[in-house]
Amino acid sequence: MSRLAEICAGITPPDAEVAARTQRRLDFKTKPRRSLGRLEDLACQYAAIRRDEQPALPEKAIIVMGADHGVAARGVSAYPQEVTAQMLENFAAGGAAINVLARHAGARVVVVDIGVLRPVVNARIESARVAAGTADLSVGPAMSSAQAEAAIDVGLAHVERLHAQGVSVVGLGEMGIGNTTSASALTALLTGCSPEEVTGFGTGIDDAARARKVQLIQRALALHALDPQQPLAALASLGGLEIAGLVGVVLGAASRRMAVVLDGFIASTAALIAVRMAPAAQGYLVPSHRSVEAGHRALLRELQAVPLFEFDMRLGEGSGAALAMTLLDAAVKILLEMATFESAGVTDAGA
Amino acid sequence: MSRLAEICAGITPPDAEVAARTQRRLDFKTKPRRSLGRLEDLACQYAAIRRDEQPALPEKAIIVMGADHGVAARGVSAYPQEVTAQMLENFAAGGAAINVLARHAGARVVVVDIGVLRPVVNARIESARVAAGTADLSVGPAMSSAQAEAAIDVGLAHVERLHAQGVSVVGLGEMGIGNTTSASALTALLTGCSPEEVTGFGTGIDDAARARKVQLIQRALALHALDPQQPLAALASLGGLEIAGLVGVVLGAASRRMAVVLDGFIASTAALIAVRMAPAAQGYLVPSHRSVEAGHRALLRELQAVPLFEFDMRLGEGSGAALAMTLLDAAVKILLEMATFESAGVTDAGA
Numbered sequence: 001m002s003r004l005a006e007i008c009a010g011i012t013p014p015d016a017e018v019a020a021r022t023q024r025r026l027d028f029k030t031k032p033r034r035s036l037g038r039l040e041d042l043a044c045q046y047a048a049i050r051r052d053e054q055p056a057l058p059e060k061a062i063i064v065m066g067a068d069h070g071v072a073a074r075g076v077s078a079y080p081q082e083v084t085a086q087m088l089e090n091f092a093a094g095g096a097a098i099n100v101l102a103r104h105a106g107a108r109v110v111v112v113d114i115g116v117l118r119p120v121v122n123a124r125i126e127s128a129r130v131a132a133g134t135a136d137l138s139v140g141p142a143m144s145s146a147q148a149e150a151a152i153d154v155g156l157a158h159v160e161r162l163h164a165q166g167v168s169v170v171g172l173g174e175m176g177i178g179n180t181t182s183a184s185a186l187t188a189l190l191t192g193c194s195p196e197e198v199t200g201f202g203t204g205i206d207d208a209a210r211a212r213k214v215q216l217i218q219r220a221l222a223l224h225a226l227d228p229q230q231p232l233a234a235l236a237s238l239g240g241l242e243i244a245g246l247v248g249v250v251l252g253a254a255s256r257r258m259a260v261v262l263d264g265f266i267a268s269t270a271a272l273i274a275v276r277m278a279p280a281a282q283g284y285l286v287p288s289h290r291s292v293e294a295g296h297r298a299l300l301r302e303l304q305a306v307p308l309f310e311f312d313m314r315l316g317e318g319s320g321a322a323l324a325m326t327l328l329d330a331a332v333k334i335l336l337e338m339a340t341f342e343s344a345g346v347t348d349a350g351a
Numbered sequence: 352m353s354r355l356a357e358i359c360a361g362i363t364p365p366d367a368e369v370a371a372r373t374q375r376r377l378d379f380k381t382k383p384r385r386s387l388g389r390l391e392d393l394a395c396q397y398a399a400i401r402r403d404e405q406p407a408l409p410e411k412a413i414i415v416m417g418a419d420h421g422v423a424a425r426g427v428s429a430y431p432q433e434v435t436a437q438m439l440e441n442f443a444a445g446g447a448a449i450n451v452l453a454r455h456a457g458a459r460v461v462v463v464d465i466g467v468l469r470p471v472v473n474a475r476i477e478s479a480r481v482a483a484g485t486a487d488l489s490v491g492p493a494m495s496s497a498q499a500e501a502a503i504d505v506g507l508a509h510v511e512r513l514h515a516q517g518v519s520v521v522g523l524g525e526m527g528i529g530n531t532t533s534a535s536a537l538t539a540l541l542t543g544c545s546p547e548e549v550t551g552f553g554t555g556i557d558d559a560a561r562a563r564k565v566q567l568i569q570r571a572l573a574l575h576a577l578d579p580q581q582p583l584a585a586l587a588s589l590g591g592l593e594i595a596g597l598v599g600v601v602l603g604a605a606s607r608r609m610a611v612v613l614d615g616f617i618a619s620t621a622a623l624i625a626v627r628m629a630p631a632a633q634g635y636l637v638p639s640h641r642s643v644e645a646g647h648r649a650l651l652r653e654l655q656a657v658p659l660f661e662f663d664m665r666l667g668e669g670s671g672a673a674l675a676m677t678l679l680d681a682a683v684k685i686l687l688e689m690a691t692f693e694s695a696g697v698t699d700a701g702a
Contacts, residue, residue: 029448030438030441030446030447030448031447031448031666032429032430032554032555032665032666033555034663035554035555035664035665035666036448036662036664036666036670037643037662037663037664037665038662038663038664039662039664039674078383078700079383079698079700080698082698083697083698086695086696086697086698087381087697089695089696090381090690090695090697093690093695095381095688095689095690095694095695096381096382096689096690096695097380097381097382097387097685097689099688100681100684100685100688100689101681101684101685103684103688104677104680104681104684203383203386203700204383204384204386204700292388308660308662309659309660309678311387311388311389311390311659312385312388312389313386313387313388313389313390314383314386314388315382315383315386315387319387322681323390323678323681326455326677326678326681327660327674327677329455330451330452330455330674330677333451333452333454333455334448334451334452337446337450337451337454338446338447338448338451339441339444339446339447343446344437344440344441344444344446344447345437345440346434346437346438346441347430347431347433347434347437349429349430349554349555
């Protein structure tokens with residue numbers, strides 16, 4: 001068995017017994033039973049992931065994988081390809097939305113060049129380049145199988161290091177001009193939805209550009225004739241290096257009993273591929289928002305992830321993950337810090 | 352003109368011109384235009400409220416008004432009336448959900464005894480008692496007009512003090528066993544919905560108790576024969592002292608150009624009364640969650656407030672307001688801290 005197959009096979013679901021004990025603990029807190037709703041669910045899920053009904057406060061990191069896409073040459077984005085590298089520099093300088101939101105959430109940001117066209121040289125960016133961008137998925141495979149596996153390994157390695165540093169929650173972030181085309185193609189294949197249904201406006205293209213994007217995805221799916229039951233092959237043919245990297249992040253985190261906070265469309269595509277490779281990883285996914293990108297709804301349905309909020313966001317970078325982390329923290333604090341009916345001397349209706 | 356009427360007349364809407372300038376400022380930040388969706392709306396609203404397109408970071412407080420309700424004697428709650436006072440003590444000790452969530456949000460908590468049955472004596476609780484609870488609204492007016500106005504004055508005075516201390520955002524919190532009955536009656540009257548539609552399970556009563564609660568509200572509405580166009584008279588007949596106090600908080604905050612973060616059903620009832628008294632106050636309301644309590648949907652519709660999240664919460668205390676404050680802070684930080692395309696050297700699609 002390959003190392004990747006071993007990791008997938010080694011993932012076990014979060015502990016349902018711990019979740020149930022955590023709920024009983026919450027039921028003694030000074031509030032009507034279940035009156036904090038999904039905040040209680042989040043606390044139980046996190047406890048179950050950590051196998052600890054009194055887990056330590058989350059230690060948080062957002063991994064932003066950046067890579068370029070050969071398909072960008074087909075005019076599928078509102079932005080030129082050089083923006084991928086420019087935005088990685090912006091992440092390194094601390095001026096992007098994800099920096100602001102991660103600081104707000106108390107999460108560190110790990111920026112990884114996993115395959116930008118020209119190398120981004122910056123001490124604050126991890127260089128883990130698998131290739132100088134992917135090939136154009138509309139004329140051939142975006143990556144070889146070996147490249148896809150190497151990119152997954154990059155994600156695994158980064159999670160492993162964060163785990164060793166005490167991180168317990170990772171958020172999925174990405175940057176890659178053209179990557180909604182890749183994500184829409186993968187989503188269509190893996191969910192069975194039509195390209196028309198799961199293709200959106202990305203960074204802000206117009207109707208005509210979107211129509212071309214849909215046609216391009218239709219042609220690519222016909223060209224590759226992939227089997228939806230083979231997620232790794234699909235990832236190689238249609239994916240991006242950053243998407244593959246995030247697949248590794250999800251698998252590595254689940255194998256290390258860390259929570260994985262979803263972000264928008266691209267990140268959720270990676271999560272679905274990971275769950276198809278290791279179904280037990282699903283319980284480690286903490287939803288964040290539902291983006292305006294058309295395919296996100298189908299992905300979240302497939303992941304059985306009910307979004308925590310819907311803010312009409314469509315930025316990626318891990319921006320939604322950072323916001324969701326503030327809610328996850330709140331949930332864990334409820335579990336750790338609230339008084340019980342007994343300790344506070346409050347009469348309990350259930351008593 | 353009375354002082355209250357003067358305050359209402361003096362409220363002007365947030366500055367739409369500042370909101371528009373703030374949006375233009377956001378459009379120069381390194382992200383596709385409008386790609387942070389409602390986070391951008393929140394930033395623009397806050398700037399418009401503060402009349403400053405670069406407002407200082409919010410200084411936040413949650414005002415939790417506690418009072419008892421004569422109608423509690425009718426068995427409309429799952430909890431005994433003594434829980435109101437016990438929970439105020441719990442707020443003062445820092446062990447309740449609102450304490451945990453307010454600490455998380457960086458908001459101070461101001462606890463006010465505005466009319467608990469027996470006085471709560473605690474140095475951390477402000478005593479501003481208007482009465483020893485309300486009378487039973489099912490047999491007569493809950494309050495006199497003078498009491499309702501005195502309770503509004505308590506809210507005004509507390510906001511005034513917080514304003515002087517530099518607070519720019521107030522969250523609406525409340526505690527009062529029996530107060531969903533009062534809020535459902537007010538909601539039915541003010542929205543035109545039937546008591547059946549807007550009466551829920553409060554802290555967790557059963558179907559039979561809820562059916563009695565609906566009947567009681569129907570009888571009360573028939574008894575008082577109120578005019579929905581007279582919000583102050585409705586508040587006196589059906590309201591709670593804590594609801595009246597929060598009406599004062601909303602009006603005072605709007606008159607001082609402070610943002611008001613909504614909470615659940617009870618707090619939103621107070622907000623609707625305030626908006627009926629001073630329509631320009633509406634622009635100062637920042638939505639938080641939609642609670643599971645049946646009447647909340649109708650109230651939010653009436654307030655034209657689209658909730659930021661829906662967590663199946665039904666606790667009150669300001670718990671939803673505290674969570675929403677973390678999102679409002681994130682929005683303001685995006686405005687203040689993000690780089691522009693120019694400063695970060697990123698190519699802009701719009702350029």
